[in-house]
Amino acid sequence: MNAVATALRDLWGLFVEDASLTLGILVCLVIAAFAFPALGLRDAWRGPGLFVLLAVILLENVRRTSRRSG
């Protein structure tokens, strides 16, 4: 049982390390899936739009982590 719990914890750790980054990525995906069409964003801009959102999330997360540790 302990081994299964450890394995599940390790598996979870593959995808989630910083909860705020994970949450930010998921929010970006929800925005891309639902808000982009609702806002009438042109089809060709939806992919690049998702990239921009994710880039902002990454930069903000790295900036915050670096400030916290500094």
Place this chain on the structure above:
Amino acid sequence: MSWAHVGTVILAAFLASLVEFVEALTIVLAVGTTRGWRSALIGAGAGALFLTVLTLAVGPALQRIPLASLQLVVGVLLLLFGMRWLRKAILRAGGVIGLHDEAAIYAKQTAALARHSGGTPPLRARLDRVSLATSFKAVTLEGLEVIFIVIATGAGGLLAPAAVGAALAGSLVILAGLGLRRPVARVPENTLKFAVGVLLSAFGVFWVGEGLRFPWPGEDLALLGLIAGFTVIALLAVAAVRRSAAHASPVHVRRHL
């Protein structure tokens, strides 16, 4: 499907798998050196067998999932996995967190295993449960990551090239392990993780877009644009982190990338 796409898939699977194989090899080498090779190799072999059975069992089921759903799920997981790697590589390159050091991990693992054996000579004649479990766990966990990487990078009908990339990486690491009998410490792991984080994040965005039926400008070539985009963003992030670390402590900033 363009050659640029196939080449990117092979490269991404090769680089990402290389890192995972090196990590598994480090632990198996530590176990083998400290407690004897028989149990270490049996544990590693059992891990490889478990992964093979798992792949054979789950692989055919993947083919029954509609492609768009598979691309969306894999894309989301790939984004979580890739951006986690990229974030960590940026923070390491900026000097915020310490570098991943295979030699140090090897030394730590060896010391822990030696402590566990209570200073007695390694067990060579019979099976050693600690060796078996440690090797099995290392191979299984790192191998699961390799399987995920292969499925993720090859999600658009390119499983074979992705598997070729991973197999090349595995062969290279096994050969290096046989030759060196010590950790492959010279692999510039953070640079690799940085590159792999960029590649996996780019694949993640691409597959999510495909899964949501976003028409990518330039179709498959958009993948190269995403790789370039993530590279620029990540390099900017490293520069920003270094600048902020230099302001905080001008003496201690070191260049890691």
